Amino acid sequence: MGLNFEFVTATQIVFGTGTVKKVRQMLEGMGRNILLVTGEKRERAKPLAESLLSGEFEVNYFSVGTEPSAGIISEGVKMARETGCDVVVGLGGGSVIDSAKAIAALVPNKGELLDYLEVIGKGQKLLEKPLPFIAIPTTAGTGAEVTKNAVIHSPEHRVKVSLRSPLMFPDVAVVDPELTVSMPPEITATTGMDALTHLLETFVSNQANPFIDTFCREGMHRVAASLKKAFENGTDLKAREDMSFASMLGGMSLANVKLGAVHGFAGPMGGMFPVPHGAVCAALLPAVMEVNLRAVTQQNQQQTLAKYNKVAQILTGNPEAGATDGIQWAREMVQFLNIPALSAFGLSAADFPVLVEKAKKASSMKGNPVVLNDKYLLEILEKSV
Numbered sequence: 001m002g003l004n005f006e007f008v009t010a011t012q013i014v015f016g017t018g019t020v021k022k023v024r025q026m027l028e029g030m031g032r033n034i035l036l037v038t039g040e041k042r043e044r045a046k047p048l049a050e051s052l053l054s055g056e057f058e059v060n061y062f063s064v065g066t067e068p069s070a071g072i073i074s075e076g077v078k079m080a081r082e083t084g085c086d087v088v089v090g091l092g093g094g095s096v097i098d099s100a101k102a103i104a105a106l107v108p109n110k111g112e113l114l115d116y117l118e119v120i121g122k123g124q125k126l127l128e129k130p131l132p133f134i135a136i137p138t139t140a141g142t143g144a145e146v147t148k149n150a151v152i153h154s155p156e157h158r159v160k161v162s163l164r165s166p167l168m169f170p171d172v173a174v175v176d177p178e179l180t181v182s183m184p185p186e187i188t189a190t191t192g193m194d195a196l197t198h199l200l201e202t203f204v205s206n207q208a209n210p211f212i213d214t215f216c217r218e219g220m221h222r223v224a225a226s227l228k229k230a231f232e233n234g235t236d237l238k239a240r241e242d243m244s245f246a247s248m249l250g251g252m253s254l255a256n257v258k259l260g261a262v263h264g265f266a267g268p269m270g271g272m273f274p275v276p277h278g279a280v281c282a283a284l285l286p287a288v289m290e291v292n293l294r295a296v297t298q299q300n301q302q303q304t305l306a307k308y309n310k311v312a313q314i315l316t317g318n319p320e321a322g323a324t325d326g327i328q329w330a331r332e333m334v335q336f337l338n339i340p341a342l343s344a345f346g347l348s349a350a351d352f353p354v355l356v357e358k359a360k361k362a363s364s365m366k367g368n369p370v371v372l373n374d375k376y377l378l379e380i381l382e383k384s385v
Contacts, residue, residue, distance in 0.1 A: 003209070005210075005211050005212070007211060008148070008166065008255065009146045009169060009252045010135070010145065010146045010169050010170045010171070010172065010173040011169065011170070011172065012172045012173070013172075013175065013248070014026075014172060014174045015175045015244075015245070015248070016175075017176060017177055017241070018178065019174050019176045020047075020048060020091075020136060020174055020176040020178075020179060021051070023051070023089065023134060023136065023174055024051045024055050026134060026172055026174075027052070027055075027057065030086075030087045030132040030134075030171070031085075031086035031131075032058060032086065033057070033058045033060070033083065034052060034057050034058065034059050034060065034085065034087050034088070035060050035062055035076070035079065035083070035085040035088045035089070035100075035103065036048070036052075036061050036062070036089050036091065037076065037088065037089065037091070037092070037099055038061060038062070038064070038091055038096060039063065039064060039065070039093060039095075040063055042063055044091065044092070044138065045061075048089075048136075049061075060079065060080075060085060062076050062080075064096050064099045066153075067095045067151075067160075068098050068150065068151070068152050068153060069152065069153045069154065070112075070113050070114065070152065073102045073103060073113050073152065074112070074113060076099060076102075076103040077103050077106045077107055080103055080107045080131070085107070085131070086131060087132045087133070088107075088133045089133075089134045089136065090135050091136040091138065091179075092136075092137075092138050093137070093138060093139040093141075093142070093187075093191075094139065094142030094151075094277070097135045097142070098144055098150035098151050098152070099150070101130075101133060101144070101150045101170065102152065104130040104132075104168075105126055105150070105163065105167065105168050106130075106163075108128040108130065109126050109127060109130075111124070113152070113163065116163055117152060117154075117161050117163055118161050118164060119159065119161045120154055120157045120159065120161055126167050126168070130168060133170045133171055134172045134173075135170040135173050135174070136173075136175075136176070137173075137180075137244070137247070138179040138180060138182075139180060139183055139187060139191045139247075140177075140188075140192065140230075140240070140243040140246070141190070141191025141192060141195045141247050141278055142191070142194060142247065143198060143247050143249070143250045143251015143252065143254065143255075144251060145173035145174075145175060145248065145251060146169070146170070146251040146252045146255060147251045147254065147255040148166055148167075148168045148169050148255055149164040149168065149255075150163045151267075151277075153270065153271060155271075157271065158268075158271045158272045159267060159268055159271035159272070160271045173248070175244050175245075175248050176244075177237060177240040177243075177244040177245075178237065178240070180240050180243065180244055181234055181235055181237065181240055182234070184234075185231050188230050188231050188234060188243075189227075189231055189278070189282070189337035189338065189339055190276045190277075190279045190281075190337075190339065191243075192227040192230065192231070192243055192278070193227075193278050193279075193282035193333070193334070193337065193339065194247075194250075194277060194282075195219070195223060195246050195247040196220065196223045196227070196246075196250075196285075197250075197263070197281040197282075197285055198219075198247075198250030198253060198259065199215075199219040199220050199223065199246065199249065199250045199253060200216070200220065200285070200311055201263060201364075201367065202216055202253035202254055202257040202258075202259060202367075203216035203217070203307060203310075204292070204307045204369045205257045205260060205369060206368065206369050207257045207258050212253050212256055212257050215249040216249070216253055217314060218246075218249060219245070219247075219249035219250055220311065220315060221314055222242035222245055223246045223315075224314060224315045224317065225242060226238070226242035226243055227239075227333070227337075230242075230243050231336075231337055257367065258363065258364060258366050258367025259364040260288065260292070260365070260368040261288045261291075261292065261359070261364075261365060261372060261380065262280075262281050262284045262364075263281070263364035264359040264360075264362040264368065265280070265284055265355060265359045265381070266280045266281055266284070266364075267359075267364065268355055268359055268362065269342075272351065272354075272355070273346050274345065275342070275345035275347075279340070279345070280342070282334050282337070282339040283334070283339060283341055283342045283384045284342075284380065284384050285330050286327055286330045286334065286383075287379070287380045287384045288380055289308070289326065289330060290383070291372065291376050291379055291380050291383075292308075292368065292369060293305075293308055295370040296308070296370050301369065301370065304369045307369075308323035308326060309321070309323050309326075312324070312325040312329065313326075315330070316329050341384065341385055342385045347385055348385070349382075352378055352382075356374055356377045356378060
């Protein structure tokens with residue numbers, strides 16, 4: 001069988017220290033009336049806003065202090081329409097970029113957010129092209145600057161689901177590692193483990209292909225070399241650069257290949273408990289690796305076994321390492337980064353049956369290298385609390 005794959009990402013990627021200074025120039029010709037979506041601390045965007053105002057742009061701020069919900073997105077869409085915004089810029093972490101991405105997508109499209117949401121909504125396709133959108137991440141984990149979906153939290157359904165469309169890729173992703181220097185250690189830890197999980201899950205995914213595999217290998221090498229350094233010394237710009245690059249590669253990978261059981265659980269968990277997405281990924285990753293390895297060994301999936309061995313070799317830096325060494329590396333990294341078990345966020349055995357049922361329906365679970373039965377899924381949860 002010949003080599004077959006498709007690949008899509010943001011229209012343009014501008015990577016490097018200081019690249020945020022080029023945003024004003026990029027906006028020329030895109031629009032004049034900007035919706036600038038930021039986190040709660042709006043002052044982070046002040047230098048960018050001032051450079052835009054000096055260029056005769058009109059800037060309207062929209063702050064996102066929590067994970068995006070239907071209410072937040074609707075509020076942003078309303079503001080963008082009322083102020084006549086013709087371009088959206090998102091500067092912040094994954095929640096900010098996802099919010100900005102969703103707002104840009106919905107402003108030109110009729111109806112409500114629920115009309116377009118997966119799982120809990122009607123799942124309709126976007127018909128109109130979103131507003132021009134520039135994504136500028138200030139964390140290194142989600143890779144949202146190069147993906148075609150926005151993760152939305154629905155408190156009433158107690159789940160996280162995606163607004164997804166091939167039209168939603170940002171027009172420009174501006175990845176400036178210098179913007180991540182101010183991330184505190186605990187955010188560096190959880191976002192870094194999120195990036196690693198994206199890379200690892202797409203590498204062993206049942207939809208993997210050799211093109212995406214090159215991104216995954218490169219990204220995992222950089223995480224292995226630099227996550228500890230970035231955690232211990234946030235001003236280490238080389239480590240920050242590695243993590244920003246790894247995060248972006250992870251986003252490019254998951255936009256083209258489905259993830260796996262870690263993210264299959266992470267969506268429902270994030271909807272049911274106040275737990276940071278990266279912390280969920282970190283807590284689940286060693287157990288998912290262990291259970292997947294046992295399942296693929298039983299089914300004699302030699303190709304996937306070889307990939308788990310390769311993961312171990314990349315993460316440990318030992319060319320002789322086997323798959324179990326990779327699992328041990330992941331366990332030790334979670335401990336080193338002080339990421340707590342899931343019980344710290346209120347999860348208990350009473351929640352397991354609901355989580356298993358929700359995870360089985362999650363889009364990401366379809367990419368897991370092997371179909372896991374309820375017994376395996378329960379074991380993952382038991383090992384992660």
